[in-house]
Amino acid sequence: MSNTPHHLAEEFPEYAVQMRHLRERDGHFHRICSDYEDVNHQIHKAETNIEPCDDIRMEEMRKRRLALKDEIYGMLTRAEPAAEKLGE
Template sequence: MSNTPHQLAEEFPEYVGKIRHLREVDGHFHRITEDYDVVNRAIHRAETNIEPADDFHMADMRKERMRLKDEIYGTLTRLETAEERP
């Protein structure tokens, strides 16, 4: 079992500035990053036995974190591609 925190800045170091900017100007992006942070902290607390969770709940939380991470990454890369177009 891993107990690495998985902070967005560590997951996407090349997008730290863009993440900060989008959190300020895009309400939906702000909400999904907040949701990611909440589920990520819950997973970390469960993995370190601060707030233990059963295997089914852990699996559900990890799936939700991955879904949110995919959505965040998709937003970041879509914007990057759009910015590169003339």
């Protein structure tokens, strides 16, 4: 069992600028990133036995984290052309 945190900045380092921009401007993106961070923190606490949980709960949390990560990635890749203009 891995107890390595999966922070968004580490998961998507190439999208750091886009993430910052979208978090500031898109309420939905900000909310799903916050949800991701919350469930990720819960998983990390369970994996390190700070707040252990059963296997079913762990699986549910991991599925939720993956679904949020997929949604975040989708929003980042759709926003990519607009974010490139930020660097201009």
